[in-house]
Amino acid sequence: MEGGCCRLDVDMGMVIRLGLFGLLALGAMAVEGSAPAPPPLPVMPLPSYRQLRFQRQEQVMFFHFGVNTFAGNEQGDGTDDPSIFNPEGLDARQWVREAKNAGFKVVILTAKHADGFCLWPSAYTNYSVKSSPWKDGKGDVVREVSDAAREEGIEFGLYMSPWDRHEPVYGDTLRYNEYYLGQLRELLTMYGPISQFFVDGNKDPAAVDMRYLFDSWFDTIHQLQPNANIFSDDGPDVRWVGNEAGVAGTTSWSMMNRSLVTIGGPFEDYLNVGDPYGQDWVPPECDVSIRPGWFWHENQQPKTVDSLVDIYFKSIGRNCVMLLNAPPNQTGLLQETDVAMLREFRSTIDHIFSKDMASKSQVSASSTRGGEASPFRTEQVLNDDLEEYWAPEEGVTAAYLTLDLGSNKTFNVIKLQEAVHLGQRVRGYHVDVMQDGEWEVVTMGTTIGYKKLDRFKQVQSQLVRIYIDDARASPLIASVGLYLDTRSGLGCDMNVTNCVS
Incomplete structure (x- = not known):
């Protein structure tokens, strides 16, 4: 069938078996199945x-x-x-x-x-x-x-x-x-x-x-x-x-x-x-x-x-x-x-902030709204467009992202950003890195909002996991970045959030 909004390839035997109405129903199912999941509902209030x-x-x-x-x-x-x-x-x-x-x-x-x-x-x-x-x-x-x-x-x-x-x-x-x-x-x-x-x-x-x-x-x-x-x-x-x-x-x-x-x-x-x-x-x-x-x-x-x-x-x-x-x-x-x-x-x-250690990561998640082919897939957290974001499944308020950096990278700063045009949501998170085969907490906090920058003791790891522990509604993460502050004398303890230089 050509000339319309889509094309459905079938053989004549199928047409005979299904009949015209059956074929139209199959076409409708195909179109419906290709539609992306809609964005989650906003959480009020919203910014102008x-x-x-x-x-x-x-x-x-x-x-x-x-x-x-x-x-x-x-x-x-x-x-x-x-x-x-x-x-x-x-x-x-x-x-x-x-x-x-x-x-x-x-x-x-x-x-x-x-x-x-x-x-x-x-x-x-x-x-x-x-x-x-x-x-x-x-x-x-x-x-x-x-x-x-x-x-x-x-x-x-x-x-x-x-x-x-x-x-x-x-x-x-x-x-x-x-x-x-x-x-x-x-x-x-x-x-x-x-x-x-x-x-x-x-x-x-x-x-x-x-x-x-x-x-x-x-x-x-x-x-x-x-x-x-x-x-x-x-x-x-x-x-x-x-x-x-x-x-x-x-x-x-x-x-x-x-x-x-x-x-x-x-x-x-x-x-x-x-x-x-x-x-x-x-x-x-x-x-x-x-x-x-x-x-x-x-x-x-x-x-x-x-x-x-x-x-x-x-x-x-x-x-x-x-x-x-x-x-x-x-x-x-x-x-x-x-x-x-x-x-x-x-x-x-x-x-x-000259080099983002996370920019070429492979990103996976505990779940993704609409699946990995949806507009809310995990790779959205690696670009600079804050209108694009990762979202977990509907109704999920505790979820995580895992970043595979491809090899061991050294960093001591993490950037997290929410898609705040749909409301501020996150009220608890922590970040782990893989050290000697075990996950180890490097920072934790409450809110993220438009931008959160956490500093912690310099670590070297290939795997980073960002846990959203609690949120007002499904967390929408727009951006994640990892950076290295090479200034001396930072003196940050491992579990201190936003530590003082």
């Missing part, structure tokens, strides 16, 4: 498109810059004279170029910190760059950074402090929220696409009656910049991780219940871990500065490369996005020492 894009960006850079840079403050009181702001050598392209070279996909600028000084010529206040000697009052830092980001092909984000210690109407809920929304509209309509808008809960403790109308702010941001992720303590799109050390919890869920958190409240532990029963998808972002302070100070030194790599493993490697602050100096450039650390950090990360 912009949240998936956010997690896949992995690295975001913060630029804290303003009058604090020149006054030597971490948080100004709004009385510093704008005349001190004069970064004569400002080169936003240098900032963005070094961020891009270090692997960062987004840059966020502090358009206004709590001191109230605006890095753009706002129509609502004179406490801004237009009252400074920089470029004779005609400069616009927000413009320069947004243009540089666009030219370098990376995304641009903004921070605008809710607390404004200069603005006289602060403390009057109605008037200040109108003022804030007016400046918000300027930033969201004058500088092109915004990837992330960062809002914290910073507030004058003496202004007990002052309320921030966050819902109005957030709706305005999404109205004017529909692709922007909003960061605050509790989202709605991205949540604070609960500390400023850049460290996510060893258990790290992308879910939480936003109704349990008040912005600016004491919820650090809840934000750090997330909630396996959470109804809202709000992935964490780990904020940390390369220096002891958030703004540049002359006598401060940047973190070491080993410290930055450790933060990488404890943020990106724990289902989080790494938000690293690199503050420009009074000249208007990233400091040479900071640039050197960023470059060495990138080189070290590239070296660690």
